[in-house]
Amino acid sequence: MASWKPLLQAAMDSHAHLKHSSFIQLATLGTSGRPANRTVVFRGFPDASDRIQIHTDSRSCKIEEIKHCPFGEICWYFTESWEQFRINGRIEIIDNSNSDAVKIQQREKAWHSISHKSKLQYLVPPPRLPYTEEPSKDYQLDPSAGPVDAFSVLILDPDQVDYVNLKSNVRWIFTSRMGDSGKIWMHEKVNP
Amino acid sequence: MASWKPLLQAAMDSHAHLKHSSFIQLATLGTSGRPANRTVVFRGFPDASDRIQIHTDSRSCKIEEIKHCPFGEICWYFTESWEQFRINGRIEIIDNSNSDAVKIQQREKAWHSISHKSKLQYLVPPPRLPYTEEPSKDYQLDPSAGPVDAFSVLILDPDQVDYVNLKSNVRWIFTSRMGDSGKIWMHEKVNP
Secondary structure (H helix, E strand, O other), rough: OOOOOOHHHHHHHOOOOOOHHEEEEEEOOOOOOOEEEEEEEEOHHHHHOOOOEEEEEEEOHHHHHHHHHHOEEEEEEOOOOOOEEEEEEEEEEEOOOOOHHHHHHHHHHHHOOOOOHHOOOOOOOOOEEOOOOOOHHHHHHHOOOOOOOEEEEEEEEEEEEEEEEEEOEEEEEEEEEOOOOOOEEEEEEOOO | OOOOOOHHHHHHHHHHOOHHHHEEEEEEEEEOOOEEEEEEEEOHHHOOOOOEEEEEEEEHHHHHHHHHOEEEEEEEEOOOOOOEEEEEEEEEEEOOOOOOOOHHHHHHHHHHHHHHHHHHHOEEEEOOOOOOOOOOOOOOOOOOOOOOOOOEEEEEEEEEEEEEOOOEEEEEEEEEEEEEEEEEEEEEEEOO
């Protein structure tokens, strides 16, 4: 386990009563070369790894941005404990074009883990296109069916985690390197 | 006044009881070419403009990042009204090397607007350098003196604002262009 993960888990546990505590800000590099930033929902650590799972609409700008530059930084601020995690890493997209059996299964599992209401968001007209008033549609969705085309999973694989606790005034930088048997994490206490 | 500003002002007013509602996430482009993201504090609209003021330590990474690429995107999520503002624009740094009289005054005004405790943060050892245990220092600060060297002001001048209300499921994109007598804002309702 990555040495920063117990810190993050503890912060999540102590904020479990707050719905917004699973909302994180994901920065990517926009296709114009400018930084982009938006709130997304943390959807867990797949396979008990230290990777971060997020769901998104394949038609959203971030998909194109990540294809262009696969790196991102999550900023996760916990409002009651005053802790911030900045999680930097490479993002993998698992969309409907993926042919890897494990990835297909991962996307299907993710689809079945979300609510019916969340699923319906992937059926509505494409995000950011001009809004046109139209008779409200009754979108049908078979609960047993697999993911719709617009449903994508993002997996951020962290390389570096910058942790700050503004109450205790403590800051740790966690960095990783690839060892013979996987990722190895090191950490250093730095000035806040 | 920019057409998005009343929306933002209303969200701020309705969240005034929550300290964390003035905490925003600022994405910049890291010097490595990867996006960077961190929480900063909104410090107002200077001179009742539509620009966003932030304070930072001149020795923090974001200063070098902004010098390298002056664009940034603020993500501002309001936890109770489920509103998100993504504010994209160019960032100006006002630091101790600035020789413009108006900017010097702006930085001085900003310095005197912050608490004694906030001021002391600019006297401690540089952020992110390795932490060394040292006898706690008694930092002296003359309340009437001007800003210390490490105190910088960032001013983000918005070009585009992407507003989403997740309760009413409404999304507006505000874009600006330069007209003869200043910035002109246009807006479009888009799919959320």
